[in-house]
Amino acid sequence: MTQNPLLEQVAGDFYTNNFAKTAKEGSLILNLGPQHPSTHGVLRVVVEMDGEYILRAEPVLGYLHRMHEKMAEVKTAAQFIPNMGRVDYGHALGWNWAFVGAVEKLAGIEVPERAEYVRTITCELNRLASHLLWWGAYLLDLGAFTPIMYAFDDREKILDILQIPTGSRLTYSYFRVGGVAQDLNEDCIASIREFIPWMRSRLPMYKDLVSDNIILRKRIEGVGVIEPEACRRYGATGPVIRGSGVAYDVRRSDPYSVYPKLDFEIPTSELKDARGRYDVRIAEFEQSLRIIEQCLDMMPEGDVLVKGAPKPAWKAPKGEAYFAVEGARGKIGVYLVSDGGKTLYRTKLRAPGFCNLSLFAEVSQGTILADAVAILGSLDLIIPEIDR
Amino acid sequence: MAAQNLVAQKPDVIVADPLLNIGPAKQIMDLCRSMSLWPMTFGLACCAIEMMAVGMARWDIARFGAEVFRPSPRQSDLMIVAGTVTKKMAPAVVRLYEQMPAPRWVMALGNCAISGGPFKFKDQYGIMEGVDHLIPVDVYVPGCPPRPEGLLEGLFLLQEKIAGKRFWPNAPLDGPFEEGK
């Protein structure tokens, strides 16, 4: 759109200029990010605007590309687990699980039953924390400041519990190949039992305070409609596709661990819009609480780490393995190829947010800019996971 | 590579002399500044979530006068570099710093911002090994990520640096450390 040659020299970098090549005359190219409060970190979206309407949008990634796949070539399988806590700090244990699950599949390691329950409990607690983070931050994006205060208050309670077995607040590296690092002690189990009814008692308040609020409803209803067919073309998963009415959840479709034994529902919504995705995540709070409750009752005694579990210098056997789990944002997949050497030959991380965000360009077309922020937030983005 | 050039062209930081340069007046100004720092909402990675937690109810950075997080660099005087600075992001970090009005301070929060942290390895191709290659840093807060107490302690140190005096009691060094205090 820049006709002025002088302007062309100073304005815009590679991506802006590339994007502007096909811009319509009279439209405005706008850069959202990489430093922008609504992009949750360092996402950048180049948009072509006609007045307040978005003609075209292109997310630009890579501002937080931290070379995880390259690092996997330097570290042994066991040493790589801390990286998994940093790919997606929202739902770190989901990534922990995907990676150790893939290594276990590759090496044919059986995990003790108690460890499976411990994993399920901690992973679901982490999912709650992740959804709370999303909930608070999303409403902050939409202009409501108070909910994030409540969300973080509840989230701190979960972090306190998770701190006992994992030793950290955010970037957990708790799972081990063949189990978990340590058992949940009595303190921890008691505080989880205390936490469940308390969290349940908060949900009606969330509903009254926020979910039924007319301002929020006007803001997100009918915004960002995603058809299931579009989800398929883009490979979107998690609450994004469940918000479009498809009951796809890895915990049910490719069941792993103890999930087949548990009684829980896969919440879906037929609304297909930002509201649908919002409802799905809110409904998942209750389902996660149900899962944790059942696991606490069903958890057997025993070891939490298999005997002869891999040491840091352990070499994975030759072969390949793909393992997927359901993270807070969708299907987390880890694909490993090992040549039997010290480090893994190739590690491929499938980030759910990556696929979910690729939908954005199509969905945001024709919406107003303020709605684009509502759509971005409803996809629940964690940028390090997308950039890896 | 681009990022190396960037380091070579590191901008000279020019801060003009203050208009009012009378000792006691300056002291009062410094005291006011240190007790009302406006940090920029500038989250890069994991540490940003801890930065958010510090702003929220339990850790409540408002107790120390630094709760006004501003999305615009023009309105803020403290840049908390919370997370990994990649080479792709580096020009934006420099630009944001340059857009902040003086006097301005920088806190490197977390190992990534200090030295590259866990992402520094032999063949790394994507990150800056420490934000101090790009902009001057006043306070370093280690941790991966630092706990909220760590960020608060970093803030105290910065206040001490600005005002020349520590206002808050020292953390007990001999423990036992209790959570949430």
Added chain:
Amino acid sequence: MDALLKGLAVDYLAACDFAKTGKTWQAFLPAASLVKAAQRLLAADYFLEDISALDCAEGYVVTYHFAHFEKPGRIALRVVAPHEAPNVPSIAHVFHGAEWHERETRDFHGVQFEGNPNFIPLLMDPDMADCFPLRKDPKSRIKVRDVLEAGQVLCCAPGFGLMTPDAPAEAQAPAGDKAPA
């Protein structure tokens, strides 16, 4: 899976053990039949999970993982792109999400996807887009048959020696348009 790829040129088709490697089918395709195979998978309601490349002695093995929203299991389609000219047709106009996956694969391995509508660096800085970090040193490259599970072979085009354990030397080069068995 048989029925899905019927009439297409397939180099190698095998049923795999889901419990062991996490996929139910794998197929090596000549580059020419990739787009058609993708179209059929889309028509059969599959979705694209990811695209990744594996740097092997015989070339870059580009793997496309597909899964289904209703049925369990996973399909791996593989195309081998030679090191000298790693060209693979793009499926971005079939599965729109593939655009980013292909750009990412280009960033990491330098595989060229012909027909991708916006083939610019995705994760890498445009200034250093040609460093292809995940390419291996030629000496340390492994052979495809050493690491990938052979599975229960349903058909193998004559001349396709990638997966045969006792194939003489590295007689490779993807076997063109052989008729399916």
